[in-house]
Structures are given as structure tokens and as C-alpha cells.
Amino acid sequence: MNQVKTKNNMEVPATDEVRSFILSILTENKSGLLNAVTIIFTRRKINIESINVSETEVEGVSRYTIVINTTRELAEKVVKRIRKLIDVFWAFVYENEEIFYQEIALYKVPTNVFLHGDNTEHLVRNNGARILVIEEDYIIIEKTGHQHETRDLLEKLKPYGVLEFVRSGRIAMSKSTRRTDTFLQELHNHQQ
Amino acid sequence: MEALVKESKTSVSKKVMTGAEAVICSLLEEDVDTIFGYPGGAIMPIYDALYQYQDQINHVLVRHEQGATHAAQGYARVVSNKVGVVFATSGPGATNLITGIADAQIDSTPLVCITGQVPSALLGTDAFQETDVIGISMPVTKWNHQVSDAREIPEVLAKAFYIAKSGRPGPVLIDITKDAQFASLEFEYKKCQNIRTYHPRPVLNKERLKEAADLINKAQQPFLLLGQGVLLSHAQDTLRKFIEKADIPTAWTILGLSALDHDHPLNVGMLGMHGNYAPNVLTNECDLLIAVGMRFDDRVTGDLSRYATQAKVIHIEIDPSEIDKNVKTDVAVVADANEALEALIPLVKKAKHQEWRQKFADLHKIEEEKIIKKDLYPHEQGIKMGEVVRRISEQTKGEAIVVTDVGQHQMSSARYYNFKKSHSNVTSGGLGTMGFALPAAMGAKIGCPHREVVAIIGDGGFQMTLQELGTIYQYDIPVKVVILNNGFLGMVRQWQQLFFEKRYSFTEMKNPEFTTIARGFSIESEKITSRDQLDDAISAMLEHPGAYLLDVVVEKEENVFPMVPSGAAVSEIRME
Numbered sequence: 001m002n003q004v005k006t007k008n009n010m011e012v013p014a015t016d017e018v019r020s021f022i023l024s025i026l027t028e029n030k031s032g033l034l035n036a037v038t039i040i041f042t043r044r045k046i047n048i049e050s051i052n053v054s055e056t057e058v059e060g061v062s063r064y065t066i067v068i069n070t071t072r073e074l075a076e077k078v079v080k081r082i083r084k085l086i087d088v089f090w091a092f093v094y095e096n097e098e099i100f101y102q103e104i105a106l107y108k109v110p111t112n113v114f115l116h117g118d119n120t121e122h123l124v125r126n127n128g129a130r131i132l133v134i135e136e137d138y139i140i141i142e143k144t145g146h147q148h149e150t151r152d153l154l155e156k157l158k159p160y161g162v163l164e165f166v167r168s169g170r171i172a173m174s175k176s177t178r179r180t181d182t183f184l185q186e187l188h189n190h191q192q
Numbered sequence: 193m194e195a196l197v198k199e200s201k202t203s204v205s206k207k208v209m210t211g212a213e214a215v216i217c218s219l220l221e222e223d224v225d226t227i228f229g230y231p232g233g234a235i236m237p238i239y240d241a242l243y244q245y246q247d248q249i250n251h252v253l254v255r256h257e258q259g260a261t262h263a264a265q266g267y268a269r270v271v272s273n274k275v276g277v278v279f280a281t282s283g284p285g286a287t288n289l290i291t292g293i294a295d296a297q298i299d300s301t302p303l304v305c306i307t308g309q310v311p312s313a314l315l316g317t318d319a320f321q322e323t324d325v326i327g328i329s330m331p332v333t334k335w336n337h338q339v340s341d342a343r344e345i346p347e348v349l350a351k352a353f354y355i356a357k358s359g360r361p362g363p364v365l366i367d368i369t370k371d372a373q374f375a376s377l378e379f380e381y382k383k384c385q386n387i388r389t390y391h392p393r394p395v396l397n398k399e400r401l402k403e404a405a406d407l408i409n410k411a412q413q414p415f416l417l418l419g420q421g422v423l424l425s426h427a428q429d430t431l432r433k434f435i436e437k438a439d440i441p442t443a444w445t446i447l448g449l450s451a452l453d454h455d456h457p458l459n460v461g462m463l464g465m466h467g468n469y470a471p472n473v474l475t476n477e478c479d480l481l482i483a484v485g486m487r488f489d490d491r492v493t494g495d496l497s498r499y500a501t502q503a504k505v506i507h508i509e510i511d512p513s514e515i516d517k518n519v520k521t522d523v524a525v526v527a528d529a530n531e532a533l534e535a536l537i538p539l540v541k542k543a544k545h546q547e548w549r550q551k552f553a554d555l556h557k558i559e560e561e562k563i564i565k566k567d568l569y570p571h572e573q574g575i576k577m578g579e580v581v582r583r584i585s586e587q588t589k590g591e592a593i594v595v596t597d598v599g600q601h602q603m604s605s606a607r608y609y610n611f612k613k614s615h616s617n618v619t620s621g622g623l624g625t626m627g628f629a630l631p632a633a634m635g636a637k638i639g640c641p642h643r644e645v646v647a648i649i650g651d652g653g654f655q656m657t658l659q660e661l662g663t664i665y666q667y668d669i670p671v672k673v674v675i676l677n678n679g680f681l682g683m684v685r686q687w688q689q690l691f692f693e694k695r696y697s698f699t700e701m702k703n704p705e706f707t708t709i710a711r712g713f714s715i716e717s718e719k720i721t722s723r724d725q726l727d728d729a730i731s732a733m734l735e736h737p738g739a740y741l742l743d744v745v746v747e748k749e750e751n752v753f754p755m756v757p758s759g760a761a762v763s764e765i766r767m768e
């Protein structure tokens with residue numbers, strides 16, 4: 001990895017290295033806002049790897065979680081732009097190590113692979129996955145994990161014939177104990 | 193007593209009215225005196241409501257919706273704390289606004305544009321004159337919103353005005369469906385004071401200010417760059433006190449022009465591509481750059497990797513997303529320019545930078561010899577743009593509002609009009625929109641009827657929005673229009689000459705007789721072709737009480753110098 005030394009001699013990745021960033025954005029729950037957010041990435045030609053919008057514990061406040069691959073410098077520029085949107089409270093940019101995150105994946109495989117031999121059942125159990133539904137023709141397996149883990153299981157299931165695979169956008173939580181509403185209040189007090 | 197008066201103003205008694213009437217009443221609550229607009233099917237209820245309020249609010253029927261946006265921009269740029277207001281219908285009316293809205297966005301001009309929209313039941317069906325103006329305008333507005341419930345109108349318009357003019361100003365578009373215009377509501381208007389997700393006025397960080405003052409006090413060769421932020425925050429007087437105390441040579445971006453008196457001894461001229469020689473060269477020699485309310489546009493910086501790399505940088509700017517966007521700062525002060533400068537004045541020491549200032553003077557002498565004299569006192573037969581502008585400057589005593597279009601004449605005007613008053617330069621800087629000047633001049637004149645407004649326009653740009661002569665005629669708007677007529681798309685021709693081996697690909701124009709066109713609109717006019725006619729023609733124009741068009745046939749192939757070619761460093765500025 002391309003590293004540089006900062007003033008206090010810590011090794012941090014260079015700002016021009018392309019890597020994965022997680023943006024976490026607190027917004028009003030307003031229609032059309034998703035479009036306003038995504039065109040900011042389009043203008044900078046940054047592809048959105050995954051996106052998730054959900055409610056938060058504060059009523060009326062939504063959280064967007066967006067994963068992009070870019071440089072630190074561009075990630076920060078984009079985040080500043082997003083903060084400018086009138087209906088955005090605040091946007092954070094995190095590197096993978098700075099935040100807890102998960103994705104959920106679903107795999108559809110033919111039921112008959114489970115009927116002949118127990119390999120697949122082992123696979124499910126050993127990979128921390130679970131069986132969501134069993135239908136006559138197919139079974140849906142569910143696994144929560146990081147991208148490389150869900151992809152790993154996909155590779156392992158492929159020889160048995162995967163009918164369909166889908167993975168959710170990433171959702172993430174910061175390592176802070178501050179409540180969202182407290183943060184929003186602090187933000188308000190600080191910026192008024 | 194005063195508090196009571198204010199109270200009654202903000203809480204108007206509830207009255208039942210239509211959404212359309214609520215739009216007009218909301219504008220009145222915001223003290224709007226002028227609307228620039230153009231009607232059509234989807235906005236007819238609002239125009240119908242306007243009919244009864246003609247005695248309270250002025251509506252200017254433009255000749256093209258683009259003209260409405262530029263007129264509103266011209267108005268907003270010269271009238272303090274006012275927002276330009278535009279009406280247009282759905283579909284083509286709305287799409288015709290986009291150029292002006294984009295221009296207002298990049299040049300931070302407060303506009304509220306109201307568009308009619310097809311009835312909400314027809315949204316998304318490709319109904320007649322339906323266009324997704326919310327989607328189209330999203331990237332070029334500060335905020336936009338579609339109203340389909342009449343009851344939302346007062347609140348949404350209050351928000352629109354608040355957003356348009358607070359913080360870094362910009363355009364807002366409100367799209368109102370026709371059914372919402374017809375529906376009724378109980379009208380109650382409260383001005384917007386606060387939006388919980390929006391914090392336009394950053395809190396001044398005292399630490400940063402101290403750091404900034406420290407850098408300023410240590411600097412031997414400080415250099416200040418001012419942008420439109422200074423004008424938007426009305427910081428021109430504070431800025432002058434600040435630079436006088438710390439003795440800092442000061443240059444301006446084209447949008448910052450007129451914030452500092454032309455004759456002020458610390459005014460060292462324009463930055464950037466066609467700016468002055470000294471400020472460009474010395475950008476790469478100063479030890480401290482203090483940027484105030486400007487955004488380091490590429491036309492200002494030239495090659496960024498060779499821009500002021502030797503200098504420490506202080507950036508005073510209200511929009512945090514501009515910090516470190518183009519030029520890395522050492523100290524960022526996110527603040528309103530006036531507030532920051534006021535707080536800085538007591539922290540900086542009185543200083544003298546005699547030698548440093550002499551460097552500007554020395555380089556200016558070179559520019560004077562090599563370029564300015566030739567522009568102002570040419571030996572060639574053809575009239576040069578610079579001399580026309582300087583004569584206008586002299587005859588208006590530097591006190592006019594000058595509105596320019598885009599191209600060579602724009603650069604000449606910025607270089608040679610000696611502004612004495614702030615908020616007097618109106619031009620399309622960021623977007624470089626040809627066709628801006630004529631409608632913008634109308635708007636400026638309506639906003640400041642007691643000031644002389646002179647539009648200086650190229651023959652190309654004039655033909656982009658010349659239909660607005662109809663508006664000037666109808667409303668008797670006494671603007672002075674000077675066409676610097678070189679028969680070319682001059683600025684493009686200059687590039688073709690310098691960078692494309694003189695291949696003049698589609699830049700020459702066969703022009704109509706502009707005086708004949710003016711006559712068609714009953715506008716007085718004159719065409720001149722030689723230098724000895726210039727002074728008299730300008731004074732005839734200025735003495736004429738009404739609108740006037742002066743067609744000045746200038747040298748066909750004049751070039752604007754100095755010039756920082758694109759990709760070059762500012763210090764590589766060319767004198768020829």
C-alpha cells in the first residue's frame with residue numbers, strides 16, 4: 001500500500017490512493033433528495049458501489065449509507081458538497097476500519113442439491129449462513145457479512161448451481177456512543 | 193414601538209384565497225417589487241391573480257424566458273439584499289430558464305424562479321408542456337421544490353427567499369402544479385428564519401483568526417485576492433480599512449470588480465487569464481496569499497500545480513466546500529467576509545511593504561508600455577475596444593453600472609473601466625453566458641433607476657438576446673447599449689489565431705445593420721466607424737434621456753492581452 005508519514009509519524013495511506021470509503025449522511029426524509037445526492041457523484045465521475053437509505057431512531061431523519069471507491073481527497077470534496085444540500089443535516093466520511101458495517105446476501109440454489117449429499121448443508125452451517133426458505137424447487141440461503149465473506153460463499157455455492165444471488169447495500173454504524181439526536185442538536189448549536 | 197410594527201408585518205391575518213393569489217401575496221410579504229416573467233398555460237392562474245395586484249407589484253414581460261433570468265440577475269446584483277424573481281410557464285418556459293439559473297448558481301446570485309406545472313394528476317404522463325423541471329434544475333439550483341398542495345405555498349416561498357439570499361446566495365426554483373394554483377388555502381405568512389438542516393452563517397472561529405493574523409503579521413510580501421464574496425457581504429469598506437492597515441496590495445477576480453476603487457493605491461488590478469501583468473506574475477512571488485470571498489476558478493489560477501506554491505494561503509470563505517477544493521489552504525476561515533475582516537483588523541499590525549508594492553508598480557509600468565498605451569492611444573486606424581471603454585469611463589466619471597457580455601469586450605471593459613462605486617460591475621463570470629448583458633442591463637436599470645447603466649456587448653452576444661430590445665421599448669427602460677462590433681466572435685477568433693494557426697473556423701459574422709434594428713424598436717441609435725466620432729457619440733448617448741444603442745465598429749482582429757494561455761502558469765502570462 002502506498003503510505004506516507006504524517007507529522008506525528010503515523011503511517012496513513014496516501015491521499016491519492018484509490019480505496020473504499022463509506023459515506024454516512026443524515027437527511028430529512030424528503031422525496032427527490034436521493035437524486036440530488038447521487039448527481040454529486042455523477043459530476044465527479046465516481047461510481048456508487050452500494051447505497052442504502054433507511055430511517056434512523058430519530059423520527060423524520062433518514063440515513064444514507066453510500067460506498068464509493070475513490071481517493072481520500074475526492075471523498076472529502078464530495079462530502080463537503082453533500083453537506084451543502086439544503087435538506088442534509090450532515091455527512092461523514094469513513095474508512096472501513098473506522099466503522100462497523102455489514103451487508104446481507106441472499107442465494108437461491110436448486111433444492112435437489114440439498115437432497116443429494118450433505119456438502120451444501122455443511123457449507124451453510126460452516127459459513128455462518130442460514131436457510132431462509134425451502135420451496136419445492138429451490139432454497140434461499142441468507143448470509144450477513146462483509147463483501148468478501150458473502151462473495152466467498154457465492155464461490156463455494158457456484159459448483160452446485162446458483163440460480164440467483166443478490167447483496168444489499170452496506171449499512172454501517174460509527175464507533176461513537178453519541179446519540180443521533182444529540183449530535184443533531186450539537187450541530188445546530190455550533191452552526192447557528 | 194418598532195417591534196410592534198414588525199410583529200404586525202410578519203403575522204398577517206388569515207385570509208382564504210387561491211394558491212395563485214397566495215403566490216402573489218407571499219411575494220408582497222417578501223417586499224418583492226419587480227417580477228420578470230413570461231406567461232403560458234400552466235402558470236395562467238398566477239398571472240390572473242397578478243392582474244389584481246398590478247398597482248403593488250411591477251411585472252416586466254420579457255421576450256424570452258432566458259432574458260427574465262438574466263434581468264433578474266442584473267437586478268439582484270445591483271440592489272442590496274434583494275432577490276431576483278422570475279415567472280415562467282411549464283415545459284419550454286421552464287427549460288428556457290435553465291441557462292440563467294445555471295449562471296446564477298455559479299455566480300452566486302439570489303433568484304427565486306416560479307414555474308407553473310401541469311396538474312398533479314398528469315405528472316409523469318408526458319402531458320402537454322410537461323417537463324421534469326425539478327430533475328432538470330436540480331444540479332443548477334441551490335434548492336428546488338415542487339408544490340402540489342396549495343397549503344404549502346406560503347411556507348415554501350418563505351423558505352425559497354430565505355435560502356436564495358442567505359449564506360452563499362443562489363437560485364431557487366419552485367414548481368407549482370396548476371391544480372395547486374386553483375385550490376384554496378388559509379393564507380398566513382411567516383418569514384423563514386431557520387431551517388434545521390441549513391446553517392448559512394458559520395460561527396467565526398477565533399483560533400483560525402489568530403492564526404491568520406499571525407501569518408499576516410509575519411508576511412513580508414502579502415497579497416490579497418478579492419472575489420464577489422466581498423460584495424455579497426458588503427465588506428468593501430471593511431476590506432479597504434484592512435488592507436490599508438496591513439498595507440496589502442490587492443487584486444480582484446472579475447466578479448470582485450468594483451469592490452475596491454480603481455484609483456485606490458493598493459488596487460493592483462485583475463487576476464487571471466486576461467488580468468493584469470503584475471498581479472499574475474507576483475502571485476508566484478508573494479509569501480502570503482489572502483483570498484477573500486473567491487473560489488480559485490481555473491481562469492484565475494492557470495496551471496494549479498504551479499500556482500503560488502511558494503506562498504502560505506489564507507482562505508476566507510463562507511462556503512466550506514470551497515476550502516481546499518482547488519488550492520490547499522494553510523488557514524481556512526469559514527465565515528462571512530465582512531465579519532471575518534472586521535474581526536481581523538484589530539489583530540493585524542500596522543505595516544508598510546514599500547519594496548513589495550514597488551514590485552507591482554514596476555511590473556505595471558511594463559504593462560503600461562507594452563499594452564495599455566497601445567490599447568488606449570493606438571496609432572492604427574481602427575478603433576480599439578480599450579479606448580472606447582476608457583472614454584465611456586471618463587464620460588460617466590467611473591460612476592455607471594457597467595454590464596458586460598462575454599468575450600473580448602468583457603475583458604476590455606474589466607481592464608479599462610475605472611470603477612468608483614461598488615456593486616457596479618455586472619457580468620457573467622463563471623458560466624460565461626453570451627446573451628447575458630442586454631437583459632441583465634434592463635434588470636440593473638429597473639433596480640437602480642437613478643444610476644446610469646451602460647451595457648457593453650459584442651456583436652455576437654448581442655444577437656443572442658436582442659429580442660429584449662422589445663422589453664426595453666415597451667417599458668421605456670433607459671439603458672445605454674454599446675456594441676463593440678468587430679464582425680467576429682472575437683474571443684474565439686483570438687484563440688484560433690493564437691492556438692489554431694489562424695484557422696478562422698466559423699467565427700466571422702455577416703451582421704445586420706444594428707441601428708436599423710434599433711429603429712424598429714423606436715430606440716435612438718448611432719453607428720460610428722472612426723475615432724474622431726467617439727467622444728461626441730458617447731456624450732450624445734449619455735445625454736439622451738431614453739434608451740440608446742451605439743454601434744461602434746472596431747478593429748476586426750484585435751487581441752486582448754496580457755493573456756495566460758490555458759495550461760500555463762499565471763507567471764507565464766504573455767504580453768503578445
Ligand SMILES: Cc1ncc(C[n+]2csc(CCOP(=O)(O)OP(=O)(O)O)c2C)c(N)n1
Nearest residue numbers: 599600601624626650651652653681682683
Ligand atoms: C452561449 C455561449 N455560446 C458560446 C460561447 C463561446 N464564446 C465565448 S466568447 C465568444 C465570442 C463572443 O463574440 P462577441 O459576442 O462578438 O464578443 P467579442 O469577443 O468579439 O468581444 C464565444 C462564441 C459562450 N461564451 N456562450
